[in-house]
Amino acid sequence: MINWQAFRLTIELAVVVSAILLMIGLPLAYWVAFSRWRWKFLVEAVVALPIVLPPTVLGFYLLVVLGSRSPLGRWWLSLTGHTLAFTFAGLVIGSILYSLPFAVQPFTASFSSVDRRLIVASATLGASPLRTFFRVVVPLSMPGMITGIALAFAHTMGEFGVVLMIGGNIPGVTRTVSIDIYDQVQASNYGAANATALLLLVFCFAVLTVVYGLNRGTSKHKLWPLGPVR
Amino acid sequence: MRMRERTFRVLMRRLVSCSLIAILALVSGSILRAEAAGREINVAAAADLSAALQEVVADFERRTGISVKLSFGASGALTQQIQNGAPFDVFFSADMDYPRQLIAGGQAEGATLYRYAVGRLVLWVPSDSPLDVEHKGMDVLLDHSVKKISIANPQHAPYGRAAVATLKHYGLYEKLSDRLVLGENISQAAQFVESGNAQAGFVALAHASAPTMQGKGKYWIVPAEAYPALDQGVVALSRSPRKQDAEAFINYVKTAEVAAVLRRYGFIVPEQN
Numbered sequence: 001m002i003n004w005q006a007f008r009l010t011i012e013l014a015v016v017v018s019a020i021l022l023m024i025g026l027p028l029a030y031w032v033a034f035s036r037w038r039w040k041f042l043v044e045a046v047v048a049l050p051i052v053l054p055p056t057v058l059g060f061y062l063l064v065v066l067g068s069r070s071p072l073g074r075w076w077l078s079l080t081g082h083t084l085a086f087t088f089a090g091l092v093i094g095s096i097l098y099s100l101p102f103a104v105q106p107f108t109a110s111f112s113s114v115d116r117r118l119i120v121a122s123a124t125l126g127a128s129p130l131r132t133f134f135r136v137v138v139p140l141s142m143p144g145m146i147t148g149i150a151l152a153f154a155h156t157m158g159e160f161g162v163v164l165m166i167g168g169n170i171p172g173v174t175r176t177v178s179i180d181i182y183d184q185v186q187a188s189n190y191g192a193a194n195a196t197a198l199l200l201l202v203f204c205f206a207v208l209t210v211v212y213g214l215n216r217g218t219s220k221h222k223l224w225p226l227g228p229v230r
Numbered sequence: 231m232r233m234r235e236r237t238f239r240v241l242m243r244r245l246v247s248c249s250l251i252a253i254l255a256l257v258s259g260s261i262l263r264a265e266a267a268g269r270e271i272n273v274a275a276a277a278d279l280s281a282a283l284q285e286v287v288a289d290f291e292r293r294t295g296i297s298v299k300l301s302f303g304a305s306g307a308l309t310q311q312i313q314n315g316a317p318f319d320v321f322f323s324a325d326m327d328y329p330r331q332l333i334a335g336g337q338a339e340g341a342t343l344y345r346y347a348v349g350r351l352v353l354w355v356p357s358d359s360p361l362d363v364e365h366k367g368m369d370v371l372l373d374h375s376v377k378k379i380s381i382a383n384p385q386h387a388p389y390g391r392a393a394v395a396t397l398k399h400y401g402l403y404e405k406l407s408d409r410l411v412l413g414e415n416i417s418q419a420a421q422f423v424e425s426g427n428a429q430a431g432f433v434a435l436a437h438a439s440a441p442t443m444q445g446k447g448k449y450w451i452v453p454a455e456a457y458p459a460l461d462q463g464v465v466a467l468s469r470s471p472r473k474q475d476a477e478a479f480i481n482y483v484k485t486a487e488v489a490a491v492l493r494r495y496g497f498i499v500p501e502q503n
Contacts (some may be wrong), residue, residue, distance in 0.1 A: 063421075063425050063427060064425060066427060067425040067426035067427045068426035068427070069425065069426040070426075073426065073427075081377070082377040082378070083377070083378070083426070083427050085378075085422075085425075085427035085428075086378055086411045086422075086427065086428070164414060166427075168378070168380070168411030168412060168413075168422065168427075168428075169383060169411065169412035169413075169414075170408075170410070170411060170412070183383065183385055183386075185310065186304065186306055186307040186310055186383075186385065186386045187306060187310070187385045187386050188306075188309075188310050188313065
């Protein structure tokens with residue numbers, strides 16, 4: 001009754017997306033936390049956009065940009081012979097954009113809560129900024145980083161609107177759990193919808209329980225939702 | 231610094247009071263509007279009707295003063311919403327099975343069921359496509375440039391079922407099934423091709439011949455023998471508190487004027503029912 005193929009695909013998508021978000025989210029969050037550029041707030045606003053924008057806005061623009069009518073779409077088409085929409089890679093791109101704030105904001109919050117004196121001390125002892133980052137900032141920001149990754153993971157697991165708009169509902173490629181549940185409901189197969197939905201509910205609850213359990217008492221600051229930085 | 235903080239606080243206070251006033255105005259406005267609203271019916275309609283029905287409704291509103299609110303979607307999806315109590319008065323399906331299902335479940339009035347049109351399926355490609363769909367028909371799907379073919383989701387869209395039946399009729403389903411992308415309804419299937427993300431798609435002739443689609447694509451009308459006829463039925467819904475207005479609209483759909491509009495959009499309208 002449960003569509004295991006859709007479940008495996010969704011977990012795969014969430015793992016890939018959270019891994020990429022860790023790679024691009026860390027430097028971005030570091031920059032947002034420590035930069036003194038006066039227009040920084042603009043970047044912060046852009047990062048937060050997916051929280052307020054409906055998925056249809058993102059889905060619509062992705063469809064336009066990825067399609068063969070746009071220069072980017074044409075370039076990709078000439079490179080690979082197919083367009084990005086309706087592919088796993090297309091979903092990854094959409095999900096990265098859509099889940100970006102859920103990773104970057106907790107990262108930023110925890111980076112900026114690190115005691116500046118420790119960073120300065122590390123620097124005066126001769127450590128390079130990179131060494132300071134991995135030896136001082138990252139260990140002290142662990143709870144925030146775990147929160148960011150877990151939220152990005154869970155948010156991608158539960159993504160629906162963007163996938164509906166750019167996925168094309170292909171079994172094993174773009175038919176994620178949320179789409180499968182939607183299809184089952186639309187076709188009045190409430191039994192199958194319930195089985196898959198319940199599994200997703202339990203799974204996401206478990207992920208969040210682990211995250212908040214790990215974070216219990218370790219942080220003085222709020223990691224989510226993000227309060228004003230600094 | 232203190233100065234800046236103070237101006238900030240004053241600004242925030244003003245912002246809050248402004249938004250409170252705006253919210254009050256909006257709320258009272260919507261209450262007033264609801265009271266002033268005259269006769270109105272809510273119509274759920276299959277996505278293939280999205281262009282044609284708007285024209286029909288405009289005429290109907292002008293004649294009767296009853297305003298019609300349209301909601302489009304896949305017939306199966308709308309049926310499911312109606313079964314769960316969606317507040318629609320009339321349902322235009324893209325087949326006859328969904329209305330019958332609703333009648334059997336007591337959610338629709340059997341006496342009002344009317345076959346308003348027979349839909350037609352076309353294979354559509356964008357006008358700048360090198361595929362010569364008008365002359366080669368189904369064969370263009372075998373072209374190596376066709377990576378994705380969009381159809382409506384056959385699970386809940388009658389046009390999706392017709393597309394699958396067509397592919398099977400020409401013995402192409404096995405070969406092409408891994409290239410199919412499913413639109414939520416026939417409109418999304420069309421939009422996947424129109425946006426250049428799929429190279430070809432099975433859409434409703436009503437879509438291909440809509441004014442907004444003029445010049446955007448070329449198509450091949452799938453012969454009627456390739457798929458079971460898309461007999462489309464309209465029915466009044468049992469939950470409706472405005473049955474008279476609902477039936478007035480269905481009766482209007484039976485007129486020659488509406489038949490002419492539907493024919494213009496590529497539907498076949500039977501002479502007598």
